[in-house]
Every structure is written in C-alpha cells, then in structure tokens.
Amino acid sequence: MNSMTKPKTIKKNLGISPECLAELRRATLIASAGSSTRLEGSKLSDKEVAQVANIVFGKK
Secondary structure (H helix, E strand, C coil), X not given: CCCCCCCCCCCCCCCCCHHHHHHHHHHHHHHHHHXXXXXXXXXXXXXXXXXXXXXXXXXX
C-alpha cells in the first residue's frame, strides 16, 4: 500500500442518533463560524450567527 493513499473511512456505530449528530454538527458550525468572524473583527454573537444560519440553510 502506498503511504500517500488516503485511509479508508471507517464508520462505527457509537450509539449516537443521526438527529444528535446533526445537532452536534450544527452547533460546531455555529461556534466555528462565530469564532472565525470575531477573529476578523465582527461583533456577532453565536446566537446571531445561528440566526444567520437559519436564514441561509433553513431551520431543520
């Protein structure tokens, strides 16, 4: 096997529901986007970032 090939993604059942994973992804996206925009000088809170995300991506 070539050391430059990507490893296969292994999916394991960790006992987390798909709904919980989706919420964790969303919370991570909001926290990350909020932190990133604050580094650039924005004064948006994570709550305000969530409101923008709801508009852009629609609330699920």
